[in-house]
Amino acid sequence: MAGQAIAPTPFDVQGPAEPQTGEVLHRVLFDLGVEPSMTVNEAAAILRWSYWKARRYFSQVEGICVSYRPKRYKRPYRAFTIPLSVFAREWQKMTGREPESTEIIHRRIALAVQR
Numbered sequence: 436m437a438g439q440a441i442a443p444t445p446f447d448v449q450g451p452a453e454p455q456t457g458e459v460l461h462r463v464l465f466d467l468g469v470e471p472s473m474t475v476n477e478a479a480a481i482l483r484w485s486y487w488k489a490r491r492y493f494s495q496v497e498g499i500c501v502s503y504r505p506k507r508y509k510r511p512y513r514a515f516t517i518p519l520s521v522f523a524r525e526w527q528k529m530t531g532r533e534p535e536s537t538e539i540i541h542r543r544i545a546l547a548v549q550r
Contacts, residue, residue, distance in 0.1 A: 462487075472500065472516040473540075481522075481543050493517055495527060 479489035493499055494513075494542065496522040505511040519540060 439517065470518045470520060472518045473522060475515050475517070478517050478522060481540065493525075496521060498524075 461483075475490050475493060476486060476494060479486050480483075483488060493515055496517075498518065500516045500518070502514040502516070503511060504514075522540070
């Protein structure tokens, strides 16, 4: 047993041609009908707005997901997630142009997060 080499599995090394784990997860969720969403920070980075301006704007938009956690004797917190279709619709309203594809939005999010 000591002299035998262990064969690498496909999960050991991921080459550059293979999709990343996040991309596979997004593809599986999309196939199941779950729409990808973004946070307020990601939307603010794309729009080049402050976090608070984006939060104020998207809190009044119809179609966002609000996670509301009230606790007794403590301040309640609201977490917003913005589906890409809602973001694209609002982008179209702001610019008067057709919304960008989700692939372009994902690239812009990746660039904004790296900074």
